Amino acid sequence: MIPGAWRARSWAADQFAARLLACPWTLDGIAAAVWADNPSLPARSRAALTVWVFALGEETYPPPPQTLKRHLIASPHFKPKREPLAAAVLDPPRFAPAHNFADLPIPRLATIGALAEWLGETPEQLDWLTDERRTHRHATLPALRHYHYAFVRKRDGGQRLLEAPKTRLKAIQRRILREILAPIPVHDRAHGFVPGRSCLTGAQVHAASCVVATFDLSQFFTAMGSPRIHGLFRSLGYPWAVARRLAGLCTTITPSSVVCRLPPEQRPAHAVPHLPQGAPTSPALANLLAWTLDARLQGLARAAGATYTRYADDLAFSGDADFAPSLRRFGKAVGTIVREEGFALNAAKSRIMPASGCQRVTGIVVNDHCNIRRADFDRLKAILHNCVRIGPASQNRGQVADFRRHLDGRIVWVEQVNRQRGEKLRRLFERISWESKEDLF
Numbered sequence: 001m002i003p004g005a006w007r008a009r010s011w012a013a014d015q016f017a018a019r020l021l022a023c024p025w026t027l028d029g030i031a032a033a034v035w036a037d038n039p040s041l042p043a044r045s046r047a048a049l050t051v052w053v054f055a056l057g058e059e060t061y062p063p064p065p066q067t068l069k070r071h072l073i074a075s076p077h078f079k080p081k082r083e084p085l086a087a088a089v090l091d092p093p094r095f096a097p098a099h100n101f102a103d104l105p106i107p108r109l110a111t112i113g114a115l116a117e118w119l120g121e122t123p124e125q126l127d128w129l130t131d132e133r134r135t136h137r138h139a140t141l142p143a144l145r146h147y148h149y150a151f152v153r154k155r156d157g158g159q160r161l162l163e164a165p166k167t168r169l170k171a172i173q174r175r176i177l178r179e180i181l182a183p184i185p186v187h188d189r190a191h192g193f194v195p196g197r198s199c200l201t202g203a204q205v206h207a208a209s210c211v212v213a214t215f216d217l218s219q220f221f222t223a224m225g226s227p228r229i230h231g232l233f234r235s236l237g238y239p240w241a242v243a244r245r246l247a248g249l250c251t252t253i254t255p256s257s258v259v260c261r262l263p264p265e266q267r268p269a270h271a272v273p274h275l276p277q278g279a280p281t282s283p284a285l286a287n288l289l290a291w292t293l294d295a296r297l298q299g300l301a302r303a304a305g306a307t308y309t310r311y312a313d314d315l316a317f318s319g320d321a322d323f324a325p326s327l328r329r330f331g332k333a334v335g336t337i338v339r340e341e342g343f344a345l346n347a348a349k350s351r352i353m354p355a356s357g358c359q360r361v362t363g364i365v366v367n368d369h370c371n372i373r374r375a376d377f378d379r380l381k382a383i384l385h386n387c388v389r390i391g392p393a394s395q396n397r398g399q400v401a402d403f404r405r406h407l408d409g410r411i412v413w414v415e416q417v418n419r420q421r422g423e424k425l426r427r428l429f430e431r432i433s434w435e436s437k438e439d440l441f
Helices: 003-021 027-037 043-054 065-074 112-119 123-129 167-181 199-204 226-235 240-250 264-270 282-289 291-303 324-340 374-390 403-417 419-429
Strands: 147-153 159-165 211-216 307-311 314-319 351-354
Touching: 003 027, 003 065, 027 043, 043 065, 112 123, 112 240, 123 167, 123 240, 159 167, 167 240, 167 282, 199 307, 211 324, 226 240, 226 282, 282 291, 291 307, 291 314, 291 324, 314 324, 324 351, 374 403, 374 419, 403 419
Parallel strands: none
Antiparallel strands: 147 159, 211 314, 211 351, 307 314
16 A cells, blocks of 8 residues: 555554444444444445454453554555545544433543543543553652552452552542442442442341252452443443543553562452452442353352342352252353353352351351351350450450450340340340449540
C-alpha cells in the first residue's frame, strides 16, 4: 500500500474507532454504527464488518482504541471512502447504558472532565490516582503509594494481604460505592456485603437439610481483573475513557516489593490491576461481577433439586436424600462452571456434610436450626465466668484495646444466632465488674 493510501486508511480507522467506542459495545450497537458510517457498502459487507469488529472484544467490553484501530486496518471488510485528511467532526462521547441498567439513578458522566469535576479532582490528579501511567508497581516509598499494606494470618496458617486505600482515595471509592454501585441490584443468592443479608441469612436457607456441600473460591478478589471491571462500568453507560478511570480508581497493582512477599501462586494476580481486598468498592464490585456465576450455579442447583447461596467466596449447596448420591458428579459440574467464569476452587476447603455429622455454613451450625458450635459457646462462657470470678483483665490475653466492647460484640453475635444461649451469656456479662481502668481498656 502506498504511503498516502496507508495514511488515509489509518486516519479513517482512527475516526471510525472513536465513533464505535462512543456507542454501546453490543452487537446491535456496533451494527448501528457500521450501517450509519458506511452507507455505500453492500449490506453483506456491512454485516461482515459488524461481526469482524464484535469478535475483537467480549460482549459489553470494548477493546482499547489503538487495538480497535489496528483491527479495522487489517479487516478486508473495512473500505472507507477516499476523503482528504481533515479534522473530523465527531459526535461527543455520550452516556449510553445497556438496556438492563437504563433506569438506574446513577450520575451520567460522559467525559473525563465531568468525572473529575464530580469527584472534586482535576483530570491530572485523576490520572495520578488511577495510576494511568502504571508507575505504582515500582513505588518503594510509602508516600508514593495509594494503599497501605498489611499481612494478616489466616486460620489455616497462611497469610492474606490487605490493601487499604489511603484517606483521599478511600473517600473517592466510598462515593463511587454509594452513588454508582449501591443502586445496582445484586443476585438474590448473594448474601455477603449486601444490606439486609448476612452470613446468618445465608446459613438459614440450608438449615435442617439432609446433606450440605460447601466450596471455597480461591483468590476471590484478585481474580477480578481490570477488563471485567471496565466492562461493568461500560455496561452502566460510561464511555470508554470514563469507564477506564472508574476501573482504575477501584483497582490497583501491588508494588513489586510487596508482591515478592506473597506465595508464588498469588503473585501473578497481584502484579496486574485487580480488586484490592480492603477497598470499600471491592465487595460490591465482586458481587456484581459474580452475577453470571451465581445465576449458573443457581440453575445447576435447581436442576439437581438443591438450594444454593454464596457469601463472598463461600459457596453452599444443600438438599434432601435424593441430592446426596449425585454429589460427586455435582461437584465436578460446580468446578466446571467456576473455571468457565474465571475463578478457581480451593479443593482443600471443599466439604460434604451429611446430617449425621456437624453441618456448618459460614461457620454457623445448620443441622436442625442455626446455632453456634458447642465448643465456641463453652469457650466464651468460660471466659465470661472467669471475668466474673477473677476480673476481666486476666482474660484479655490478646491485649484487645477495648475488651468490654469486644466481649459484648461476641455475645451479640450469639444472641442473633441462638437467642437462648445468648441470654445465658448476657447474664454472665452483666455480672462482670469493670471498675478498674486496666479492665476497661
